[in-house]
Amino acid sequence: MSAEQVLFWAFAVGTIGSAVGVIFVRNPVASAMSLVASFFFLAGIYVLLWAHTIAVLQVLVYAGAIMVLFLFVIMLLSLNDTGPIAQVSLSRVAGALATAALLVALVQAFRKLPGSGTVEWATDAGRLASVGTSKQLGAVLYTQWLFPFEAVSLLLLVAIVGAVVVAKSRI
Amino acid sequence: MPVVPTVNYLILAAALFCVGMLGVLIRRNALVVFMCIELMLNAANLTFLAFARERGDVTGHISPFFIIAVAAAEAAVGLAIVISVFRNRGTVNIEEIQSMKH
Numbered sequence: 001m002s003a004e005q006v007l008f009w010a011f012a013v014g015t016i017g018s019a020v021g022v023i024f025v026r027n028p029v030a031s032a033m034s035l036v037a038s039f040f041f042l043a044g045i046y047v048l049l050w051a052h053t054i055a056v057l058q059v060l061v062y063a064g065a066i067m068v069l070f071l072f073v074i075m076l077l078s079l080n081d082t083g084p085i086a087q088v089s090l091s092r093v094a095g096a097l098a099t100a101a102l103l104v105a106l107v108q109a110f111r112k113l114p115g116s117g118t119v120e121w122a123t124d125a126g127r128l129a130s131v132g133t134s135k136q137l138g139a140v141l142y143t144q145w146l147f148p149f150e151a152v153s154l155l156l157l158v159a160i161v162g163a164v165v166v167a168k169s170r171i
Numbered sequence: 172m173p174v175v176p177t178v179n180y181l182i183l184a185a186a187l188f189c190v191g192m193l194g195v196l197i198r199r200n201a202l203v204v205f206m207c208i209e210l211m212l213n214a215a216n217l218t219f220l221a222f223a224r225e226r227g228d229v230t231g232h233i234s235p236f237f238i239i240a241v242a243a244a245e246a247a248v249g250l251a252i253v254i255s256v257f258r259n260r261g262t263v264n265i266e267e268i269q270s271m272k273h
Binding site: 008058092096 | 174175178179180181182183185186187188189190191192193194196197198200202203205206207209210213216217220221223224227229230232233235236237239240241242243244245246247248250251252253254255257258263
């Protein structure tokens with residue numbers, strides 16, 4: 001087993017394990033911390049995929065900014081969540097069955113995907129060195145994807161104003 | 172050097188998406204439902220990045236960039252709605268918030 005395989009399996013088990021923890025932990029704060037752990041493991045997976053910039057963004061924006069927002073809201077509401085995590089009902093059982101069916105269908109579909117067994121250019125050292133760096137990402141982002149990038153900045157502005165308007169009781 | 176095949180990453184993404192979907196379907200706490208939506212968005216990111224590596228194409232890194240930005244906007248507005256609902260109703264249990272159901 002190569003180092004890459006060992007790291008992949010460690011990060012994969014960590015990601016799924018802490019994602020399951022998000023659902024099956026009762027305390028919302030523990031749930032949020034489990035989600036942060038899941039994001040960190042996922043950042044490791046992104047590094048294995050040569051997406052270094054996205055991995056840094058994942059830690060900074062997701063595990064940092066967004067989860068701090070979640071924790072603020074959880075502590076602001078001071079929920080005392082007692083009782084079972086989920087009562088068994090027909091819709092929940094149907095939901096769990098549908099989820100399992102979707103997982104089986106997706107795995108079967110991915111296994112039949114043509115050409116997804118190997119990565120041909122993985123031995124090309126020159127190409128490897130440049131993929132996923134902020135230089136390359138920026139070059140594409142600020143030329144080919146400039147308009148969507150500006151549109152996202154407007155979206156974030158609208159979201160900030162919308163959040164203030166919705167959350168404030170009286171403006 | 173042996174490389175982990177892309178299909179492994181895709182199956183991991185599928186598993187992550189299904190964990191998130193299970194959480195959305197069975198949990199009652201609106202905040203936990205939001206967290207599970209973030210999990211599903213991350214599964215989508217992972218799929219984009221897996222195919223970006225397979226094809227050696229940096230365009231696959233642009234979509235996760237935008238998804239992270241949209242997730243930040245979604246979390247801000249969604250959590251504001253949760254605060255607003257909690258202020259009016261005193262609960263974030265999604266089974267008790269059903270005045271728009273009929």
